[in-house]
Amino acid sequence: MGVRFGLLGPVAAWDADGSPLPLGAPRHREVLGRLLVARGRVVPVGRLVADLWEDEPPAGAVGAVRTFVAALRRSLEPGRPARQPSRLLVTDGPGYALRAGREAVDAWRFEDTCARAAEAPPHAAVALWDQALAHWRGPVLADFPGAAWAAAEQARLEALRLDAVERRADALLATGAARDAVADLRAHVAAHPGREDGWVLLATALDRAGRRREALETLSRARAALAGASGRYGPGGALARAEARILGSTTGSATEPAGMADGVWDRAAASWDRSVPARSRARLHATAGLLRDLAVTGADGLGEAHRHRRDLVTAAEATGDAELAARIIGSYDVPAVWTRADDPDGAGELSRSAARSAALLGPDGPAALRARLLSVVAVESRGDAAADAPLARAADARATEPWRQRAERAAEEAVRLARRLGDPALLAFALNGAFMQSFADCGSAAHRDALGTELTRLGVDHQLSDHEVLGRLVRLQALAGLGDLAEADAEAEEIDRLAHRNERPLAGVFTAWYRALRTCETDGWPAARPQYAQVLAQTADCGMPGLTQGAAVLVALVPVMRGDVPLDPEDFAHLDAGPYRPWLDPLLLAASGATEQARQALTTVPRPPHDLLQEALWCVLARAAESVGHLPVLRRAREELAAARTESAGAGSGLVSFGQVTRHLEAADAVLGVRAPSSTGTAEDGIQELLTK
Structure with missing residues (x-):
């Protein structure tokens, strides 16, 4: 839909270009805020009435809520035709729900970025914590500070924000940037003097910046502040441990073992450099x-x-x-x-x-x-x-x-x-x-499934966690190609669990792509389109150019090759085809009406690589050959694809699916089965005649 919503500050909404959408009067914004807080769940009309009018609701309260919802729908979907149901603010049973993806709401993006930051190494974590905190425009639901329905979400998100500030500071300390952490931590404890972890981090940052006296003074102020906040503060706890560490010149993190590990790493690396000859x-x-x-x-x-x-x-x-x-x-x-x-x-x-x-x-x-x-x-x-x-x-x-x-x-x-x-x-x-050499022929998904199964078993039996993840990824791809999505779903869940436990973030790149493919297979291209946009953005910088270069072109081909939309070369004009350019060009030329150029391109185009996308690229060549009557390429494509008749074209990659291979074979057969119109004509003449009818 392209609409984004804001909870981290006043309730707001923006269109795809980032322009604010007019949300109307406070009651309209309150309805939107209440639905956002529900996180996609249905809020009955009666619940909305009770939340908006905490005392006695007026006689026309239900009608007023429906009016507010109608006005919001016009604001959020200004181009929606009359009488067409809303796809964003929907009526569901006894009430309403806002169908917004996680990327569409600033609070949810904040939470997801925090989760990524918590798993990242220190330098990357600092950037992610900064990205997470940048979502905040002010207090949560700032225009409804006293609303009872908002109180729990306001408290929860504010607690997450304070934790994010402190964890960002801890990541800065782990990178050695203690001086950079001091100023932010001073402001943090001034605004929230009851945060013990904040005081400990500030004292640690001052100590590591060479300001031990200030660090010890900070701990004294912290005791007074914490005693004032709680009525008493005992002699033990984190402040005492921080003071002992500072007085004893012990290095390490104030709050987590990760910081101690970083210190050990630095000392061990220095010892290695001194001890091992060049x-x-x-x-x-x-x-x-x-x-x-x-x-x-x-x-x-x-x-x-x-x-x-x-x-x-x-x-x-x-x-x-x-x-x-x-x-x-x-x-x-x-x-x-x-x-x-x-x-x-x-x-x-x-x-x-x-x-x-x-x-x-x-x-x-x-x-x-x-x-x-x-x-x-x-x-x-x-x-x-x-x-x-x-x-x-x-x-x-x-x-x-x-x-x-x-x-x-x-x-x-x-x-x-x-x-x-x-x-x-x-x-x-x-x-x-x-596995890398299992692509001599199309239609090898079953063989790859067997390889993945053996790899998985080896990984489980011998605690080879990285190769267990590999085996499950190989199975995920193969099962997607074979159409066994239920089993592929189970592998995706286990891959994500293992990747989280073993700190292997790149595995999540492949499961994210698979879930977009799965949505397309089960719910169709319109449902998968925003998911693909999200996964393209998320994985653009994943460090695997062999995977991501040209991936946007593969995604753009999905609705074309599945028969959902006609091919429009303009849709591809702004996309970098990367390594897929040789196989895309004949199709675009044919769609542009440049028949002879398309035929020449087909005559010289190399065969698709023997890899996870070979079936998909043979289908692209077959489609181009069908449209301009290039029999040699069409026959070759049909011959290569025959072995993959029971698979989905491209789905074995775990990235995209161009639909069942059998459908592409039937289209090729329909053209190859045409007989010449006369004894003097050629088969290609017959195809051209058919295509011009």
Whole structure:
């Protein structure tokens, strides 16, 4: 709907452009506030009357409420046709409900951002706490300070705000920015002198800023303030612990163990730098382990790990020690679920480095190390990252591609070696490579489900939490492709639980996309559209460009390929197609009436990559070929898609679904089954005749 609502200050509403909407008189705003506080639940008309008129309601109170609601509907949905029911402020049974998503209400966005901040590392947390607090324009429901119906929500949200202020300060302290925390904390305790945690944080910030005397004076003032607020304040508690820590020069966080861990980290890192010689092998091994752990911490960590990994491999190879280089290259067993590389050139280089190391070790080298190197080859050769020749054209018959065969053989050999060795962690890594090489043909969702099931079992049985998450993600994608949404829902719930417990935020990127796809499959494109807009915005900076580049184009294709709306090239003019440009262009050219250009583009377009979106992209090519009568591409697309007849096109990616593959096959068959109109005409002439009728 594009309407946003405000509770953190006076009740307000804004349109999609951010312009305030006229809400009318105070009673109108009060009705809106009351419905927002209900969080989507139905508020009976009688309850509204009782809340608006706490004393004796007037005789026409029910009619007045209905008038207020009608006026609000006109304000909130000015373009709604007459007699069409409201989709935002709805009548439901005995009352009314406001159907607003969580992103539409500032209080709910505040809560969600606080939840993300609480799970984030300190530097990221500071930015998120700032973002959360920026939603506040004033006291909660500021224009109804004495309303009984608002009291509980006002108290709850204000308590969350005070907690957010203090947790932001704690995050600042963890980053070493004690001086930056002091000013805000002074204002905080001045306004809320009964907040013991606020006083402790202020004293800690002053101490870490080198102002010990002021820190101790602050604790004295805190005791007086707290005694005044409660009538007494005992000698123990957080203030006494803070004073002992300051007097004893103990470093660490005032309120949470996380701060103590940060202090230990700083001291241990400094000791490492002092104790371990420069250019030692120990530094290479430790760096490899650090990058492996860094890659699963979130978007920033993943990006940093990618940037430094190639340099680490280069440094290891430069030692001239083949086994050392092999161990460094093979140590990066970070679970990989998306089949398009974030950095295809870098992935190709790493794959070739692993292959060189495996060749240097030879078939008699350590079996476990060889399995690791082969797994790297399989994982990093995902899609066409390891291609050493131009891709075959979609219009041509399937060609032999040596780089794909090498990667597939590497995956098979890695799994064989890992099974023989009986090493669960090694087998999990090898199965990850097997997953990346499981796309030789369309319609492989059932096979991927089996791989995901084995990975999940390995993770559960041997406490390999990262690979358990990977296995469940692989299953989530496969089950979506097979249409088993109930089982996919169960996997999504378990993935989110594991990701929260093990601090693996990137897993939530995939479950968020899946839930948008699921909404589309069950409720249709109109219901999924705002959800897709939200997930595109939320994951734009997730640190996985292989996933997000061009994702907006895939989403825009959903209603077109499902047959919900006609293709309008203008809808795509402002979108970056990213890596999907070669397969999108023929379709857009055909829709623009540039038939010959579309045919030429189809003649030269490469075949879709062997990855999670291959069925979807073959459907796009089939659609373009149907519209301009390009038989070679249409036949090839039909041949490739036949094996996926029982799947949903693209749904196996967990991102988007273009509908059942069988529907796209039937459309292709309808065109390919056309006979030439005469003995002298060609089949393509017959198609052109059909398309012009």
